[in-house]
Amino acid sequence: MNITLKERAIDIAALALDIARSSEKNQTIGDFLQATGKISPDDAERILTVQKEQGLRFGDAAKTLGLINDQDIQRALANHFDFPLLFNGDGEFSPELITAYQPFHEQVEVLRTVCSQLMLTWFNESRKILTVVSPRRGEGRSNVAANLAVLFSQLGRKTLLIDADLRQPRQQQIFRLNQTQGLSDLLAGRRDEWVIAPILHFRDLSVLPAGTKPPNPLELISRDMSACLSHLAGQYDVILIDTPANELGADSQVLSAKAGGALYLARQNHTRLADLAKMKNLFESTGTVSVGSVVTDF
Template sequence: MQPVNTLAAAPRPADSSIGGLLLESGKITPENAERVLRMQKELGIRFGEAAQRLGLITEADIQQVLARQFDYPYLQPGEGRFSPLLVAAYQPFSHQVEALRAVRSQLMLRWFARGRKSLVVLAVDPGEGASLFAANLAVVFSQLGEHTLLVDANLRQPKQMEVFDLSVKQGLSDMLAGRAELDAIAKVDAFVALSVLGAGTLPPNPAELLSRASFAGLNAQLEARYDVVLYDVPAFAAGSDALAVASRAGGVLLVARKNRTRMSGVSNMAEQMRQNGVEVVGSVMVDF
């Protein structure tokens, strides 16, 4: 995924040393840690350097635990069972993720610094990459140390539980129907400050459910608990669901796909949002 910016903190582990983090992550065993400590003492070198000399870890392992020391967690390829398209988790220093961070910075300045906490991520048509963009954006917000909640408000074809390999059955629809509480929210342990609320049971009346007054109360609860609440919603062309959610959040980030999305569609979507009192915070273009 290649986003192009077109916009004009949790507690640490008890032992946050390199050695402690390598042990905690399973990169080295307690027995091997003793070998490393002996070499470290004999040669007067750092723990990580000694572990590398013994062939127990790689430079990539060192970079990963350093990132955790500075509360910037990410994953190595093959680690975890998330979607490989979650580039913010697996390729945090790539050009694509640099672009995501640029979008994040603009959103912090233009929206969240103004005391706003909720934002809808929206595309014109299905298949334009808004769900995947929302997932990656949630990861980079959490890497900033912002307590971030990604809500899958697509009650027709939800995707976020698959992206993050979560198995919680209840979610947003169940909470709006009064059949679930906030414990339906799943914390993604691989990251410092990221949680996901899935869509839950797919209802026969998604638009009506999202338009209920109870949604406003739920959104207020979520904003009280999190610094950033991102809503992934059905495409604008799919019906009124997106507008119902956006009216609660107050703001929307428009997502267009390069060489696919018609700019007339984006303009029409933006105009309808404004007419309904929703602020269009900005727009991004994604390239797959």
């Protein structure tokens, strides 16, 4: 798998069908709009009249009457299809989380293609863990890992995003987590699994932040990460691991060997292909499967 974020997605229909089939559809759009205070019961009667007279869908009829706007319709549809979605003002996540705030952005469509390919070629009952790696800093590992994690959770896969970059962690910033403890504290035996933070806006997504910055990140990961991952794999469908840049040390190589597979990132006009090839060969020499590659342009 080799995908560039400039390409258009071509396999969105299958993902949309998956979402639709998995939805509970236990609440009509009208019910949702009333429950959230957007319309009153009297408004609903007026909408039904216009809907019948003009042959409109309920949401379009409500919009025609000036009772709701496009965002209200999108929010109601997201609820109807059990598809977690955020809008400006919802939550306090970083704007980098475009899969949550801009679900129809071209870049998100391409990430959906990556997600689809990973479901087809990697993730199954015996393979649940994948690292996101790249040779150098500033190539988009944290961004891609976070957005892929949201996409998997939107598909109903119980997803855990682990920030294993104990040197320069970013997931706590992206998801605006207040806690100071995380993976390093868990590996050191100072904390239990309660350091895993559920993301309330996405019921199938949890984040394990990096935690207290340790003086010995590589040693900590080398010593205790295997048992930790083995335990967590029994609780999640998908585990994505954000890693340090390979230029900072052997952390990403060790993490990838323990995970079993790696997704490689390269940033256009930034990553040297020789560095990427050298890294790939090094990782494969320790048993890591090269699952695919993504070229970022942001």
